[in-house]
Amino acid sequence: LVAKLPYNLGVGGAMRLGYRYARDHDYDVAIQIDADGQHDPRYVPKLVDLLDDNDLVIGARFAGEGDYNVRGPRRWAMVMLSAVLSRVARTKLTDTTSGFRAANRRVIEMFASWYPAEYLGDTVETLVHTARRGFRIRQVPVAMRKRMAGTPSHSPAKAMVYLGRAFAVLTLALIRR
Template identity: 65%
Template sequence: MIDGKRVLIIMPAWNEADGVADVIKEVHTTLPGADILVVDDGSGDDTAAVARRAGATVMRLPYNLGVGGAMRAGYRYASDRSYDVTVQVDADGQHDPRDVPELIERLDAGADLVVGARFAGTGAYDARGPRRWAMLVLAFWLSRMSKTRLTDVTSGFRASGRDLIDVFARWYPVEYLGDTVESTIAVVRAGYRVEQVPVAIRPRAAGTPSQSPLKAGLYLGRIGMILLLSLSRSSLGPKRKGT
């Protein structure tokens, strides 16, 4: 429990055996009142076994679904067990668990979804080329839609309240790229309140990011399609309770 709320840390992990134990131990130390669920997304290494030994509950997916599929599974787990808050924390150590209480505080203040934003004046995270262009365009449009300043709608460091846990358990985009963007667009259009908290992103604890010029270009194209489709649909995903 954290401030009287049952909090679940959802940690999607794919081939993170080298670093996931340290991340789990840090979360346990920093947030002793939170539970940790590692969703092993079809890893080909010992991620699941390492995570269990480190003290996390582990859900193993039969094959790699991508972050969106792993998160939907995590939300279902949280919804079935009536958690009040979920926080997505990456298994590579880039998200600092010391920032989690501030995300939860914003939920307590009335937000439904709180994003840990990398481009809000804290830290030195930098993205360049097509990826950065996509982030800027998305931030502009989502800020207009939500009527609040959002600088980093692609961040996976996010906290969700009870209503959205139940929504995401039934509906969460499972595309490998774009799940954070599409889900944010959907909840904004449904009338949910989205806010951000400035955070600093740390270097990966282990492994290497899967970035390349080709993937960056594909990312830009996919994000553009998601934005166009999401804005053109009359109904997308969740509906806020009472609407």
Template identity: 60%
Template sequence: MPTASPASPRVLVVMPAWNEEESVGATVRSLRAAQPGIDVLVVDDGSSDGTAAEAARAGAIVCPLPFNLGVGGAMRAGYRYAVQHGYDVVAQVDADGQHDGAYLPELIAALDSADVVVGARFAGRGDYQVGFVRGLAMRLLAAVLSRLAGTRLTDVTSGFRVINRRALHIFATHYPAEYLGDTVESLVIALRTGCTVRQVPVEMRPRAGGRASQTPVRAAIYLARAVIALGLALVRRWPTTLEHPPKEHV
């Protein structure tokens, strides 16, 4: 159950994790040390290693999925858990240790003027580097979504973000499961349903465990998929407002 006091927003960190045994425990402990008043839900996305056990050992609530759904499916399960248990704010944090929990208060404070706040790597903090092709895709996506949002967004594929209750009820029902949908399409959904999106500059850390899988070929595939994902997100029809909140069950 939420541990925040009644006067404070109830905050849940949802951490999707697939075969992150090497890093998830340290990531959970780091979050709990930096922000002791929040709860951490690790959604074990059908892992074949000890991810669930390591997360539980570190003090997280664990939601095991029977098979791999991808980040979008794992996050939708997390959002439904948050609705069921009455949380006011939900943060998405990666299990590989790249997202620094010390930034969470700053991201949460920005919800005073937004429904979705993205922790942005390319907004003046740190020196996060990506390859040319992947960077090109990110800039293209950011340019289109900035126009849609009416504000400058530099890192629309960032998985480090927080949302309020308004966005939570939308995402618990409509959060996309497709590749890149959990980042790009989810922002389109938020904007099309009347939510306000803004960003806060953050510095991200190297992976705490495992290894990245980027190669020139995969970067090219990423670019193609990113363009397709954005195109599909823009042509799909979404309600201008959420007429009915989702049923509160996971």
């Protein structure tokens, strides 16, 4: 969807537009999947199956399937975010920055009218917003494939920037209503 747009909406704007399309065309389910090719679409049915009892399902890289690994400050940020967001969502979450998600009609409706534009807002802030509104969130283990496109953000400097942004987004999400 993003690549076919005649103008740049940014990730948040493109995601909101996708959720608006899903809402306007009466979709029961919307799947969010990163564009780097690492998410295996064979897991989509596992995510969708859990929507019978949940509103938002996350494909989690760190939940016991596959060998995806992150180290250093980036990993520390992910562990801390998961600990805080698990408490907010009242369920164990191990991969709160995953861009592989399934949403039901109720969450589609919410995301169609509200979706953050900030970096990491599409993962961290959406979880805070969703949990605070009483929606049920769950994760399912998924394995990641080798990156097919894009440039990974692995360097000590980038990891520290990621750490700072992650906590800034989390802080803003927790104080916003």
